[in-house]
Amino acid sequence: MIHQDYAAGMKVLHWVLAALIIFMLYLGWTMGGIENLVERIQAYNLHKSLGITILALMVLRVLWRAVTPTPPEPATMSGMEKLGAALGHLALYGLIFLIAVSGWALISTSDKPSLLFGQPFPLLPWFVDLGPDEKKSIHQTLAAVHEFAAFGLAAMIGLHVLATIWHAVRGDGIWSRMAPRFPGRGAAVALAVTAAGSVALLGASDARATEWSVDPQKSAIAFEATGSGFVTKGTFKAFRSEVEFDPAMPEQTSVRVLIDVRSVSTGQGDVDQALLSPDFFDPARFPTAEFVARSAKPAGKGKYVLEGRLTMKGVAKPVSLPFSIATSNGAASVKGETVIDRLEFGVGPQTVAGYAVEKDVKLSIDLAALKLTN
Ligand code: HEM
Structure with missing residues (x-):
């Protein structure tokens, strides 16, 4: 029998990224409203640090996909469905990269300091070297890109989940080949570490004065x-x-x-x-x-x-x-x-x-x- 499952590591990566991205959408939309200044700064730095983590994991995922074959689509899927799935996945990947890179560029054009898990944040060279006026206008554009892409990603995640439910109801094997299998100990540990890290770090606007x-x-x-x-x-x-x-x-x-x-x-x-x-x-x-x-x-x-x-x-x-x-x-x-x-x-x-x-x-x-x- 042909083994249709995704590799265990690929599944771990999928579910860790899913949890991180959903948490990041929530954090992005709520962090500006945290009243306590110290906690707000911590939340922003957590957002930035997890964002870079997502970027690194996405690069790993793309490289992994390039060298390991993806299980073939089931024969029950029509050509249109396959095309829809391919375009949907491409949009998910594209939006995640766009959001992460625009976020990184956003902090590289900001005059506020950022920390990457407590260390000075490495900034993107080209953006850092811009003049103050250019930085300001690019910063505004990047903030809009980051925000709209996040809305787009939330919508695409919604479609992705609906499509998955549709496949699960049809029982064509698409859901089960990515479904977490416990004791998939790697997945459980990775999720637990991510959740614990997020809870531990969470604890950091609209200013009138500076x-x-x-x-x-x-x-x-x-x-x-x-x-x-x-x-x-x-x-x-x-x-x-x-x-x-x-x-x-x-x-x-x-x-x-x-x-x-x-x-x-x-x-x-x-x-x-x-x-x-x-x-x-x-x-x-x-x-x-x-x-x-x-x-x-x-x-x-x-x-x-x-x-x-x-x-x-x-x-x-x-x-x-x-x-x-x-x-x-x-x-x-x-x-x-x-x-x-x-x-x-x-x-x-x-x-x-x-x-x-x-x-x-x-x-x-x-x-x-x-x-x-x-
Ligand atoms: C997949 C990863 C990411 C997701 C899903 C995400 C999501 C979001 C969301 C939903 C917002 C709120 C947008 C708004 O309504 O204004 C936001 C804001 C922000 N994000 Fe991200 N983000 C990600 C990665 C990053 C990265 C890598 C950085 C920086 C290294 C970053 C820096 C920021 C900053 C500075 C803001 C505040 C923008 C502002 O208010 O001017 N984000 N993010």
């Missing part, structure tokens, strides 16, 4: 407290921030910084331990401190004042944070300093072990940010 991505590795939130002439300096190692700021419209600024107070570090173990006690930050009850500002005022060249609200230990107080910003090539360095009264937030007693500790604590920020939108 959006910035603050790099926590190159940024610091620090404090300085003085007691009996001794200065204690420390930092918060873990924080998350969402920043929308445009020097041309500072009143549209939106800043939200969430600090994990457990990440406090002074370099002295016993001091850190004291700071994590209920008398000081009490992280068991108040794990995060939050700074939110919805407006900034100009205060001289490159200088502004954020008028915000700091919430610590459940106490919210207005806080002004003067800062300076220096930008170059889509990157910004932001430095600011303010003084807060720790006793207002119930952080620490007035004296520690008999030593008077000043109520005023200096807070400073030193942020490195990358521009995400114009």
Whole structure:
């Protein structure tokens, strides 16, 4: 008997690609609406990374098809049906390549950074070398191509599924030769890894002002407290921030910084331990401190004042944070300093072990940010 099945590897590739592509259509159409900036960026980068993965798998699939014979169509299919199937498959392949390559060109003409599974994204040479105006207009065309091709692909997938159901009902063997056979362990593992990877990575627009991505590795939130002439300096190692700021419209600024107070570090173990006690930050009850500002005022060249609200230990107080910003090539360095009264937030007693500790604590920020939108 002639073996009519597709090779097991070819089947795995088909079903992994099917799952990835359907997930990508869903992700593409929903990622712009993710409210949390960090999660939105992560979703975009996941989309871009999986898109390149699809492109690589499609190249593999085409090469594989070129060297291994496809099982012949059943004799029950008419000439017209065979032609329809061939054209349908060609359109599916063409659209997938068009979407993936236009997506790659899209990010190669963008001034926002992209990450390929956490690494700098290799961009397409010809597009990268274009001037800013050319990039902008090509970028818009590419976005339209990417979007319309995605609609076309969704429609073609719909037809493909209907045709498959038709073949399955007719029982002509077309469905069963590509149907997953469990335990096709390879397929199960590949699908599980894809799903787990997607879920694990998912977690990253329409901007009013420019959006910035603050790099926590190159940024610091620090404090300085003085007691009996001794200065204690420390930092918060873990924080998350969402920043929308445009020097041309500072009143549209939106800043939200969430600090994990457990990440406090002074370099002295016993001091850190004291700071994590209920008398000081009490992280068991108040794990995060939050700074939110919805407006900034100009205060001289490159200088502004954020008028915000700091919430610590459940106490919210207005806080002004003067800062300076220096930008170059889509990157910004932001430095600011303010003084807060720790006793207002119930952080620490007035004296520690008999030593008077000043109520005023200096807070400073030193942020490195990358521009995400114009
Ligand atoms: C088969 C693979 C892919 C599919 C099915 C897909 C699908 C989509 C869809 C449905 C959208 C939303 C379109 C809209 O309504 O605006 C989208 C947007 C986007 N995709 Fe893809 N995509 C793929 C590959 C890629 C790749 C490889 C990249 C980059 C490396 C990429 C980058 C983008 C970007 C940057 C956007 C946002 C466009 C904008 O809003 O300006 N995509 N994609």
